[in-house]
Every structure is written in C-alpha cells, then in structure tokens.
Amino acid sequence: MEELYTLEREVGRGSYGVVFEGHMAKTGEKLAIKRLPCSSPECIELYLQELWAMRATAKNHVNVIALHSCLLQTGPRSLKKLKPGKLPVRLVESVLKGSVVGAPQSQERNTSQPNTQRRTNAVSRLEDRTNTVQARANSNEKTRSNASDSATPQRPQNRGRKRPAQSEEEQPGPLRCLALWLVMEYCDGGDLNQYLLSRPPDAQRNHSVVKQLCRAVAFLHTLGITHRDLKPDNVLVCVTPKGPVVKVADFGLSKMSEGLVEGDLTRQHFSSTCGSDFYMAPEVWGGLTYTAQADIFSLGVMLWAVLERITFVEEGTTQEQLGAYVCKGRSGWLMPLGEALCENADLQLCIPMKFKRAPPLPPPPGPAVCTLLLEMLAVNPDARPPADQLEARVRSALKKDSH
Structure with missing residues (x-):
C-alpha cells in the first residue's frame, strides 16, 4: 500500500x-x-x-x-x-x-x-x-x-532480521x-457548506452550483442509483480557475436498481427510513414506501438554500449549514420541510423565504425559479419533475427571471 x-x-x-x-x-x-x-x-x-x-x-x-x-x-x-x-x-x-x-x-x-x-x-x-x-x-x-x-x-x-510475510493461506x-x-x-474546496458560506454571496456562482447538482442527480438516476442522503455535507467542491466544480459523494445509503421497469426509476420502491432530517422527503418522514423522487425533494431543499443562502444550526452542533425549514411558533423553532409537509399536506411554502433582504444576502429567486422549487418540494412525489428534466428547467427558469 x-x-x-x-x-x-x-x-x-x-x-x-x-x-x-x-x-x-x-x-x-x-x-x-x-x-x-x-x-x-x-x-x-x-x-x-x-x-x-x-x-x-x-x-x-x-x-x-x-x-x-x-x-x-x-x-x-x-x-x-x-x-x-x-x-x-x-x-x-x-x-x-x-x-x-x-x-x-x-x-x-x-x-x-x-x-x-x-x-x-x-x-x-x-x-x-x-x-x-x-x-x-x-x-x-x-x-x-x-x-x-x-x-x-x-x-x-530492535526488530532484528525481517522474516518473509506470511501469505493469507499460511x-x-x-x-x-x-x-x-x-x-x-481529492476536493480542495471542502463540502458545499464550507465552500459557499466562507465566501460572499455570488448569484452567478450559485446558479452554476445549482445546475451542476441537477446534472449529477440526473446522471445517478440514469444509472439506476437513488442516493437517499443528498445534503450539502455530501457534496464536495473542487476549486478551479473557471469556478467551483461540485461533486456528489458519500453513497453509503444509496440503492441501485438494475432491473428498471421500462427504464423508470420511479417504479422502484424503498421502505427504509434514512437520510438527514432537514432534507428528507415527507413520504420518508411518514414511513411510507418511496422512490427516487425522494432525491428530487432533497435536491429542492438544497437548491432553495443555495439560491437564498438560507442557513440553520442544528441542535447539538455549532456548524452553520445550508438548508430550508419551516418556523414554528413565536420561539422560532425550526422544523424540517419534509416533517412539516408530512404533518400538513396543505401547508403553503413561502418562496422566497427571506422578504427583508440586506447585504450580504443574494437577490431573491425570481417567479420562474420559485415555481420550479415548489414543484420539486411537492408533497406528491409524482408531481415533482424527474431528474432528467431538471437542468433544462433550471436553465429556462433562470433565463426567464433574468429578463
């Protein structure tokens, strides 16, 4: 070695x-x-x-x-x-x-x-x-x-004279x-949390990260891989002269489906409750069977957080993390989106989340991007867009909002 x-x-x-x-x-x-x-x-x-x-x-x-x-x-x-x-x-x-x-x-x-x-x-x-x-x-x-x-x-x-190493059979x-x-x-930029939160907001950089994440998930789903734990901690960053290159990593909870029905990953159902609280889909929170569309929900949470620079500090930790949530009560208790939607399927998510904006916050996402995010975060998995459509949808939405 x-x-x-x-x-x-x-x-x-x-x-x-x-x-x-x-x-x-x-x-x-x-x-x-x-x-x-x-x-x-x-x-x-x-x-x-x-x-x-x-x-x-x-x-x-x-x-x-x-x-x-x-x-x-x-x-x-x-x-x-x-x-x-x-x-x-x-x-x-x-x-x-x-x-x-x-x-x-x-x-x-x-x-x-x-x-x-x-x-x-x-x-x-x-x-x-x-x-x-x-x-x-x-x-x-x-x-x-x-x-x-x-x-x-x-x-x-004093190790003395070396003896020949035994083979496995011996x-x-x-x-x-x-x-x-x-x-x-090796990724020299750390994970997505470390990379983005250590730098001033930059809309162009955020848009690049969002499109790259969409490409990565589309590629995985094309191979029949459901990641099941998409979150900023599991996205690494390589710093290049042309900008950040993001890399989806950590496949310990992933599942592979080789025998897809008509090539459709959404027909493959899983039952294990796994993932990270602030990124888990409502069907996973509810202990229901779920498909690769749970990845689309997790990705939607990440994209929302990246575009608006929404962060939280999870209980028991001190590290600031990118992620979206629902505020409950006057005390400002943070509830994961999936959990909130699991408890109330009619809950209306407010995108953009931060209405009072001041530097260093980035500009709010436009109407087209907000519409796409709401589709990705739909309670009904079938209402979420499939991974192979996401990058084109993101590009189109960003272009519409730029005008």
Whole structure:
C-alpha cells in the first residue's frame, strides 16, 4: 500500500469512517483516502453499497466523486487491490450471517476495548501512519475521538532480521477483513457548506452550483442509483480557475436498481427510513414506501438554500449549514420541510423565504425559479419533475427571471 499511496493528514471524520489527504507515490497526485473499519455487519453493508455505487459511476461524470481504487485489509501486512466488479466474499458473508467473519467471539461481545487490546500488531507502515495521524488529531480535538482510534501502535526498537510475510493461506486462524480503503479524487474546496458560506454571496456562482447538482442527480438516476442522503455535507467542491466544480459523494445509503421497469426509476420502491432530517422527503418522514423522487425533494431543499443562502444550526452542533425549514411558533423553532409537509399536506411554502433582504444576502429567486422549487418540494412525489428534466428547467427558469 505504502508503495502506491502515502497519508498526510486527517481531513474528515464521520459516523463510519475517516478520510485522509494522501498522495500517489509515483506521481504525487493528491488523493482522498477513506478508511472504513469493518467492525459490524451493519457497517459492512453500507460500505459495500457505497463501493458498488461508486464503481457504477466510475469516472464517468465530472459532478460525481471519482473512485480510483479500493483496497482490502485482511491482516497485519495484507493490503491488496480489489478487482473491478468483484466484492470481497468475506464481507458479503458477514452481511448475510449477521456477524463479522473471522472475528473472535470475545471481540464481538465487547467492541469497546481499546485498540491496543484488540490488536497485537501494527497493520503495515500505512496503518502505523493512519493511527499516528488519528492520534495527533485526537490530541488536538478530544471531543471527536473514539476509543477505537485513540491508541497508536508502537514499533519495537530492535526488530532484528525481517522474516518473509506470511501469505493469507499460511496465516493461522480465521482471517478477518479489518477495513476497506477507498482511494478517491481529492476536493480542495471542502463540502458545499464550507465552500459557499466562507465566501460572499455570488448569484452567478450559485446558479452554476445549482445546475451542476441537477446534472449529477440526473446522471445517478440514469444509472439506476437513488442516493437517499443528498445534503450539502455530501457534496464536495473542487476549486478551479473557471469556478467551483461540485461533486456528489458519500453513497453509503444509496440503492441501485438494475432491473428498471421500462427504464423508470420511479417504479422502484424503498421502505427504509434514512437520510438527514432537514432534507428528507415527507413520504420518508411518514414511513411510507418511496422512490427516487425522494432525491428530487432533497435536491429542492438544497437548491432553495443555495439560491437564498438560507442557513440553520442544528441542535447539538455549532456548524452553520445550508438548508430550508419551516418556523414554528413565536420561539422560532425550526422544523424540517419534509416533517412539516408530512404533518400538513396543505401547508403553503413561502418562496422566497427571506422578504427583508440586506447585504450580504443574494437577490431573491425570481417567479420562474420559485415555481420550479415548489414543484420539486411537492408533497406528491409524482408531481415533482424527474431528474432528467431538471437542468433544462433550471436553465429556462433562470433565463426567464433574468429578463
């Protein structure tokens, strides 16, 4: 692994994995390398969904994050590239059995033990580098640390003569898939929240972002991929001399539908309630079956927030986020749009939301854009425009409003 890639620093941490800035050893190309620890069948299932979706998108669209390669870690010194189109059999088996294949029973019973108690060896020099970066980040920001990442394995000072590494077949005991490593393109502008909110409002930039998001979702739906967690946190930005290039990322909750009926993704129904509160469609909030049109609702929330620069701070956090909502009561309690529409299907959304505008707010969206947003945020999924029409509709609406 270290012959191909090197890790530099941690750039992001989520519920399931850690993302590092890295470089390709031969060319020096900057990359994002995501480590997904295979600690439970539930996590593994999400990882396989993400891998499968990213392989389907490959490098075929400028507005979808590109996957360069995937590596599987199965032992102290075992890291190998996965072949295209293949899934690790042990991970699939873990999902089907509901238990991690090859994991000691004592470990499955108590997964809260420190890293030093669960591992006896460092996982190659790359793994040493990973834990060093994590430990450094944890010492600076203890509130984000996890017990499983807090310890840095130490190398013995006198290692003596090297012995040949055992192959997988020679290693005693059952093998276990320790982690998946996804090697992806690096986005230097951060996520959409960070990028837009760190800059003064710019209508032309906002319009470019909106059109790119429409193109990305149309591409995914054409491939039969329903993202199911569209939000600004899951959109990354590459800064270029010609302006921002947005990349839809994080496919852990996505679903792929290969056998579409007459090519129509809206015929494929899902039932799992998943997503992020302020972007979830009303049918998802209500626990009903839903289709890819739930993505159109999430996209509508994002477009509205980008065009009007609407932000909120979610309870328990301090980070300002782009998103639309409904204000409830005199206290100004914020309710997600999907939840509000689920409770009251006749609720009339007020677009634009901010009537008293002063710098640095951007100009309000015009009537044509407001009409399109209301269609995207319709309670009835069938009333929302399909993804393949959105970019043309956005272009037309912006042109009408400019006159």
